Amino acid sequence: MTTVPLALPVGIGIVGCNYGRLVQLPAFRLDPRCKVVALAGREAERTAELARAENIPLAFGSWEQLIEHPDVHVVCIATEPALQPQVALRSLELGKPVFAEKPMAADLATARRMAAAADASGCTTMVDFNFCEILSWAKAKSLLDEGAIGRLRHVDVNWNVENYATRMRLSNWKTSGAEGGGALGNFVSHCFHYLEWFCGPIKGMSATISGLPDKPAMETNVGISMIFRSGAAGNLAMSCASYLGSGHRIEFYGEEGTLTLINETTDYMRGFRLSLGRRPAKAMDVISVTDDIDLQFPSDGRIAPVSRLAARFLDGIGRGVPATNGFREGLRVQALLDMARRANELGHWLDTEPESQEGQP
Incomplete structure (x- = not known):
């Protein structure tokens, strides 16, 4: 090197x-x-x-x-x-x-x-x-690795926001799937990376990708069903055309408990609340995490x-x-993005191909 x-x-x-x-x-x-x-x-x-x-x-x-x-x-x-x-x-x-x-x-x-x-x-x-560098996410990862909720059954991702490019109806890469962006490239690229970080390799998926009703070429919505190599299932729903959207939430459901990361704010990186509930609890407990570096930059949650x-x-x-x-991990995500687009175009389930396994955990 x-x-x-x-x-x-x-x-x-x-x-x-x-x-x-x-x-x-x-x-x-x-x-x-x-x-x-x-x-x-x-x-x-x-x-x-x-x-x-x-x-x-x-x-x-x-x-x-x-x-x-x-x-x-x-x-x-x-x-x-x-x-x-x-x-x-x-x-x-x-x-x-x-x-x-x-x-x-x-x-x-x-x-x-x-x-x-x-x-x-x-x-x-x-x-x-x-996203994986947010301290509450790092804590969630350690809890999952330690078996805090037992064997993972399924994970649900719901991400509903309205980004500036969609609100202003801009014609740029952030709204264009053909330019490597749109909702899939701009947002779901993050999801593919963090889902495999949390849950292990994705084994296969189906996908639906769409745009605004009056401007379908402006890519704003993605729905994906997936299976992980572990046998756990996953569902992802992402929209960047959600005015006053519910934010970004990830819910992990295991044999022995539930773990959630929920951010209802408009800040993409700051505001995630980590909660854990283990059998036989009747409610979730919030786990507090403080980021001293983030406190230095109150105007932008991305810096820390x-x-x-x-x-x-x-x-x-x-x-x-x-x-x-590194670029090998980036290639893995790019292969999953390509797979999602092909699954959408073909209209059926696709299993992960050998080439798309480059850079995976």
Whole structure:
């Protein structure tokens, strides 16, 4: 593996002025082993203004200039799925580790190329699957692993929100399945990752994907039934067209109890309430979890979880080893996204194919 000397500190370059600046920047700045030295955006003048405001030394109007600069040792990408592979592949070609967003590409073939390039380069990679870094989720995972609810019978995911792109009826990747986004790529990519983290590999699924009644091409709804390798069943219902929606809830039902993660707020990452009930209890008990890092950033609940991914990413670079949530895990999720789309198009159940098992637990 490529090892970057952390004593420098590591020079981070961020491609993307929205999420990259608002979330990745403060998340990486929490780690003294690195320094954000460059920002790239589509408009050179605006990017320069934003970089000055954030005290970032270098600003570029193109991603190519950023990744080729000698002061940039590591590249963080916060772009749409169709552009991200170009940035990642060139960065890996130059021997620079890559921190990427989800989904890692707009299609499975490109995701395969990215994973193969990461393997060939020896560079540490990571995909920003950040829900599993929420401390209440980490506690839920440990409880499940410890057998707190016994053998898992089934899991239900209900995620009902109205995102900005849908509310404003924007035509961009967040509303377009063809561009690797829509409800499936933008939201359910997270679900596939965390469901396998919690419950183990998905063995097969059926899927229904739809859009708004008057604009069906605007992908807003996904319904999936699945079976895990363990024999447990799963159901997922996700809509990003739910005005005043009920939020995000995950319910785990086992032989000996029930565990839930419920967030009724509009903050995607903050507000999850963890509850556990074990036989013969008549009600659920709330388990309190405090995140000291999150308390530092009251305006954005995404920063604390991403900071933990950033730290693990830097660990991998420093030790010259792969990081959890690398491009192989990203490829696994991409394969499940592809499988869901095919299941929807074919209108019947699909079992997991050997190629879609890459990167699975």
